[in-house]
Amino acid sequence: MHMADALISPAVGGTMLAATAGIAAYSAKKVQNDMDESKIPLMGVMGAFVFAAQMINFSIPGTGSSGHLGGGMLLAILLGPYAAFLTMASILLIQALFFGDGGLLAYGCNVFNLGFYTCFVAYPLIYKKLVRKGVNPRSIFVGSMVSSVVGLQLGAFSVVVQTLLSGKTELPFGQFLLLMQPIHLAIGVIEGLATAAIVTFIWRARPEILERVAFGKSLGGVPIKKVLTGLVVAVVIVGGLLSWFASTNPDGLEWSIERVMGTTELETPDGIHKVFSEIQSRTAFLPDYGFKTDQDDVQNQPAVEDEESWPSVNAGTSVSGIVGGAMTLVLAAFMGWIINILKKKRGKAVA
Amino acid sequence: MSHHKLEARSLYFSYPDGHEAVKNVSFTIYHGESVGLIGANGAGKSTLLMLLMGILFPSRGEVLVGDVRLTKKTLPAIRQRLGFVFQNPDDQLFMTTVYDDVAFGPRNYGLDEDEVKIRAEKALEMVGIPHLRDRAPFKLSGGEKRVAAIASVLSMQPDILIMDEPTSALDPKSRRRVINLLKNFEHTKIIASHDLDMVLETCRRVIVLNEGEIAADGITEEILFNKELLESCGLEIPLSLQNCPVCGTFKSHISHVKKWDLSFSCKCQD
Amino acid sequence: MSNIINSLYNIRLLDDLARKKTFIHSIHPLIKLLTTIVYVAVLASFERHEVSALLPFVFYPVFILSFAEIPVVPILKRVLLVEPLIIGIGILNPLFDNYIVVFGDIVVSRGWLTFLSIFIKCSLAVTVSILLVATTGMDRLAIALRMLKIPRIFALQLLLTYRYIWLLIEESLRMVRAYSLRAPGQKGVKINDLGSFLGQMLLRAFDRAQRIYQAMSLRGFTGEYNAGDVPKIKFRDFVYFAAWSLFFIIARIYNIAVLIGALFTGVGR
Numbered sequence: 001m002h003m004a005d006a007l008i009s010p011a012v013g014g015t016m017l018a019a020t021a022g023i024a025a026y027s028a029k030k031v032q033n034d035m036d037e038s039k040i041p042l043m044g045v046m047g048a049f050v051f052a053a054q055m056i057n058f059s060i061p062g063t064g065s066s067g068h069l070g071g072g073m074l075l076a077i078l079l080g081p082y083a084a085f086l087t088m089a090s091i092l093l094i095q096a097l098f099f100g101d102g103g104l105l106a107y108g109c110n111v112f113n114l115g116f117y118t119c120f121v122a123y124p125l126i127y128k129k130l131v132r133k134g135v136n137p138r139s140i141f142v143g144s145m146v147s148s149v150v151g152l153q154l155g156a157f158s159v160v161v162q163t164l165l166s167g168k169t170e171l172p173f174g175q176f177l178l179l180m181q182p183i184h185l186a187i188g189v190i191e192g193l194a195t196a197a198i199v200t201f202i203w204r205a206r207p208e209i210l211e212r213v214a215f216g217k218s219l220g221g222v223p224i225k226k227v228l229t230g231l232v233v234a235v236v237i238v239g240g241l242l243s244w245f246a247s248t249n250p251d252g253l254e255w256s257i258e259r260v261m262g263t264t265e266l267e268t269p270d271g272i273h274k275v276f277s278e279i280q281s282r283t284a285f286l287p288d289y290g291f292k293t294d295q296d297d298v299q300n301q302p303a304v305e306d307e308e309s310w311p312s313v314n315a316g317t318s319v320s321g322i323v324g325g326a327m328t329l330v331l332a333a334f335m336g337w338i339i340n341i342l343k344k345k346r347g348k349a350v351a
Numbered sequence: 352m353s354h355h356k357l358e359a360r361s362l363y364f365s366y367p368d369g370h371e372a373v374k375n376v377s378f379t380i381y382h383g384e385s386v387g388l389i390g391a392n393g394a395g396k397s398t399l400l401m402l403l404m405g406i407l408f409p410s411r412g413e414v415l416v417g418d419v420r421l422t423k424k425t426l427p428a429i430r431q432r433l434g435f436v437f438q439n440p441d442d443q444l445f446m447t448t449v450y451d452d453v454a455f456g457p458r459n460y461g462l463d464e465d466e467v468k469i470r471a472e473k474a475l476e477m478v479g480i481p482h483l484r485d486r487a488p489f490k491l492s493g494g495e496k497r498v499a500a501i502a503s504v505l506s507m508q509p510d511i512l513i514m515d516e517p518t519s520a521l522d523p524k525s526r527r528r529v530i531n532l533l534k535n536f537e538h539t540k541i542i543a544s545h546d547l548d549m550v551l552e553t554c555r556r557v558i559v560l561n562e563g564e565i566a567a568d569g570i571t572e573e574i575l576f577n578k579e580l581l582e583s584c585g586l587e588i589p590l591s592l593q594n595c596p597v598c599g600t601f602k603s604h605i606s607h608v609k610k611w612d613l614s615f616s617c618k619c620q621d
Numbered sequence: 622m623s624n625i626i627n628s629l630y631n632i633r634l635l636d637d638l639a640r641k642k643t644f645i646h647s648i649h650p651l652i653k654l655l656t657t658i659v660y661v662a663v664l665a666s667f668e669r670h671e672v673s674a675l676l677p678f679v680f681y682p683v684f685i686l687s688f689a690e691i692p693v694v695p696i697l698k699r700v701l702l703v704e705p706l707i708i709g710i711g712i713l714n715p716l717f718d719n720y721i722v723v724f725g726d727i728v729v730s731r732g733w734l735t736f737l738s739i740f741i742k743c744s745l746a747v748t749v750s751i752l753l754v755a756t757t758g759m760d761r762l763a764i765a766l767r768m769l770k771i772p773r774i775f776a777l778q779l780l781l782t783y784r785y786i787w788l789l790i791e792e793s794l795r796m797v798r799a800y801s802l803r804a805p806g807q808k809g810v811k812i813n814d815l816g817s818f819l820g821q822m823l824l825r826a827f828d829r830a831q832r833i834y835q836a837m838s839l840r841g842f843t844g845e846y847n848a849g850d851v852p853k854i855k856f857r858d859f860v861y862f863a864a865w866s867l868f869f870i871i872a873r874i875y876n877i878a879v880l881i882g883a884l885f886t887g888v889g890r
Contacts, residue, residue, distance in 0.1 A: 324881040
């Protein structure tokens with residue numbers, strides 16, 4: 001899942017865009033200063049690779065479900081953190097524009113949630129530490145697994161925080177967190193498995209590729225520790241409040257929603273129908289609309305207690321709103337229709 | 352015009368794994384010549400081309416373009432004069448529109464945008480694809496990609512064109528088009544290929560590589576008729592020459608071979 | 622496998638659409654990008670229960686769809702594909718917000734309003750993002766990004782990624798096909814095969830990047846991306862941007878839908 005435009009406020013979106021732009025500018029500078037220019041086409045092609053790899057489903061043993069690669073950690077391992085961050089940013093931009101995953105306003109959130117934690121927290125502080133003593137299949141596996149899981153956990157937490165700060169949904173913090181973190185634990189494990197498998201293969205086939213990043217020019221002489229400490233401090237302060245989660249796995253999310261829905265259905269309180277019939281008795285001509293009343297947990301939270309922000313409902317305004325809304329849509333459709341007709345006419349006239 | 356001369360002086364090259372890909376290769380190619388570079392897979396053609404372009408540097412020997420020795424220092428100036436067309440146009444066309452690709456080289460050499468435009472349009476004109484200028488490379492057909500790749504090199508106005516398999520993976524019509532284009536270019540040309548019929552048509556001179564060494568260097572017709580030589584190098588006589596001149600069907604287009612007495616024996620003549 | 626084909630088709634469609642030549646296409650890319658950002662930001666600024674005031678924002682995508690001659694169905698399909706996720710998040714709202722709202726004759730839980738609001742916002746935001754690229758194209762969007770002073774290296778790398786997505790997706794499609802023909806009845810690639818499956822693809826991508834780099838440096842590339850001149854913003858572009866921004870702001874302040882409704886129902890406030 002990506003953070004979506006519909007879930008965030010301009011303030012959160014704008015802040016995250018600014019933060020992301022800052023990190024991206026810094027990364028671009030690093031890449032330009034520290035790397036040979038042959039990395040630029042490599043970044044481009046690796047971005048395309050991750051894009052393509054994300055589309056390949058693989059079966060997860062013992063579950064009957066399938067997953068796919070997110071790619072953030074893989075990019076960091078293959079390209080180093082700065083180049084990986086920029087590559088992730090371009091992948092996400094193309095996804096937002098062409099596939100509607102995320103969005104323009106949420107773009108900053110998505111790059112931060114998927115790129116920052118992976119490239120600048122999980123990779124240098126976990127993966128590199130774990131693999132430092134010696135690259136071998138075991139250290140690659142442990143490093144990929146732990147860093148992927150941590151990266152995704154941070155990202156998921158970040159999504160929750162960004163969503164709640166934006167206040168565009170009603171989800172309570174605790175529930176949302178309990179929903180997101182476990183799913184992303186699963187997604188993280190899958191991501192770790194896939195990343196480890198690919199990195200191990202590369203290590204066996206062409207170890208020089210990994211060595212070049214790990215010890216090579218890409219980070220030569222850069223005080224990565226200092227940079228990272230600074231960034232981590234910034235994360236603790238800013239990032240604690242901002243940000244999102246890494247792997248794009250709709251399967252996982254849908255699954256957990258289903259689960260939550262299932263549970264709520266079980267817990268449907270009896271009182272709900274009573275409440276509704278009371279309301280019904282108050283409104284004279286209540287049409288028998290099929291709202292999913294069994295999902296409304298009215299008893300637990302008395303309506304009266306709820307925030308005062310909701311204006312007292314004025315029947316007149318509401319009716320105007322509904323009628324006007326319908327008219328607006330009709331008008332818009334009509335406008336489109338007229339433009340099309342006019343265009344066709346003009347096209348004919350020209351021809 | 353000696354500055355169009357391309358000279359290789361006893362080139363040697365070994366890959367890090369110790370494989371000696373090019374051994375004692377020397378030749379001189381003069382202005383206006385078109386030279387076919389042929390050899391079996393792994394004969395060292397691609398390595399040799401990369402040595403000529405300065406993508407790789409020889410472990411011994413030297414490459415001279417004009418009278419300038421190819422070194423890291425002279426590389427930028429020399430590359431401006433050599434145009435290299437990759438075997439796979441997808442490697443060469445990396446921008447999002449054909450025009451940007453064709454303009455990429457001139458822009459990098461700091462020309463102003465008006466000059467870039469003139470050059471790019473001229474190059475597109477030369478290969479006959481001005482109508483494709485705004486298209487995305489990934490949506491071109493194989494033949495269109497190939498000529499677009501050639502245009503992306505022509506816009507740099509090189510003196511010498513070096514091509515790696517310019518006709519591979521093309522349908523007959525596109526292949527014909529590329530051959531006709533090549534025949535019309537006045538550039539000095541080096542064409543590495545397995546398509547010996549194309550070489551027969553477009554090149555006057557042929558260099559045969561075998562296991563990293565020059566096995567033969569001479570006039571096209573002489574070499575491409577030499578069955579023994581070709582077979583010892585993992586090649587065979589061009590298809591158009593294999594066909595019987597009486598009952599074969601592909602002979603008509605190889606006009607410049609007519610002067611040779613085709614002394615094949617064919618069952619149909621018995 | 623079908624999602625791979627769908628993605629290919631989608632990229633190709635949007636790229637084709639972006640090469641049309643209509644009035645909308647001729648608007649400066651930066652102006653279109655900024656207008657879209659203003660649109661999305663204004664949309665996002667509505668509070669979470671707002672529904673009717675969002676509806677006038679339909680005008681903008683309809684305007685573009687019509688003037689830019691964009692086929693409606695494929696775009697809507699694309700939007701629908703994104704919808705399940707947002708529905709997933711949105712549908713939780715009625716579970717957590719049970720405040721009852723009465724609309725004349727209709728009684729709903731306020732959570733449903735939030736859900737509806739998110740749903741509409743999402744549909745509109747996704748639609749305009751896709752329309753932006755469908756009327757501008759990646760290459761011209763990169764120009765807009767460059768004008769926003771985005772690092773050139775990022776612009777170049779973005780274009781390279783876009784350029785090679787097509788190629789690598791095609792490659793992955795061929796590989797998945799070849800794999801599935803030898804693994805009948807299996808759902809996806811086995812995790813045990815994944816390392817070598819994606820690893821091979823990755824190695825080829827590495828080699829390709831190497832060759833691309835050679836092709837670039839043979840044509841004088843030294844790490845500096847020299848893109849051409851950027852097109853100038855014309856007066857007409859300013860007017861386009863100003864007019865739409867004005868409309869968005871008015872629609873943000875006044876609930877146009879309610880005003881229209883009032884005209885017809887005679888109920889003011």
